[in-house]
Amino acid sequence: MSPLRTLTDLNAADRAAFTAALGHLFEHSPWVAEETWPQRPFRDVAHLHSALCGTMRGATRERQLALIRAHPDLAGRLAQQNKLTAESTREQASAGLNQLTAEELAEFQRLNAAYLGSFGFPFIICARLSNKSAILTVMQTRGGSSPEQEFQTALGEIEKIAQLRLNDLLKT
Ligand code: GUN
Numbered sequence: 001m002s003p004l005r006t007l008t009d010l011n012a013a014d015r016a017a018f019t020a021a022l023g024h025l026f027e028h029s030p031w032v033a034e035e036t037w038p039q040r041p042f043r044d045v046a047h048l049h050s051a052l053c054g055t056m057r058g059a060t061r062e063r064q065l066a067l068i069r070a071h072p073d074l075a076g077r078l079a080q081q082n083k084l085t086a087e088s089t090r091e092q093a094s095a096g097l098n099q100l101t102a103e104e105l106a107e108f109q110r111l112n113a114a115y116l117g118s119f120g121f122p123f124i125i126c127a128r129l130s131n132k133s134a135i136l137t138v139m140q141t142r143g144g145s146s147p148e149q150e151f152q153t154a155l156g157e158i159e160k161i162a163q164l165r166l167n168d169l170l171k172t
Helices: 007-012 015-025 031-039 045-058 061-069 086-094 102-119 132-142 147-170
Strands: none
Touching: 007 015, 007 045, 015 031, 015 147, 031 045, 045 147, 061 147, 102 132, 102 147
């Protein structure tokens, strides 16, 4: 079957096709799309995005934590080994993270490790709305936030990542 690329297609899709089309919007977490499917039809893209985010926000804390943890580190080991999903590869490249000097790479790895050590989950920022120097600055300031604040900020950034991935899907 051809890919579902319009809201009309998505509204008409069965659960499996809907999940196949939107499963990648939330990193390694197709359950978000699957559990949003019963809310069709969606009036517009904003309605669809808000329903997806509602599923994520309504999930258990454990599932939310697993979703956050499903994200790769920025300029981390998976990125160095070219083992990111297609979306993550693009997102990291758009922030210039595929072209770091050895010093910048070491700084990312130090900050990633410090952040993970403080909060128990990786640092999440919508990379496509940022760039490497801004990300390094934000990593340092957010390191001083409370764990609950960071947990909520991570979910908010995941909503932005999903919005951009959805826009890409529906663009053509
Ligand atoms: N980890 C931190 N930020 C991001 C992002 O924007 N995309 C992905 N895939 N992983 C991240």
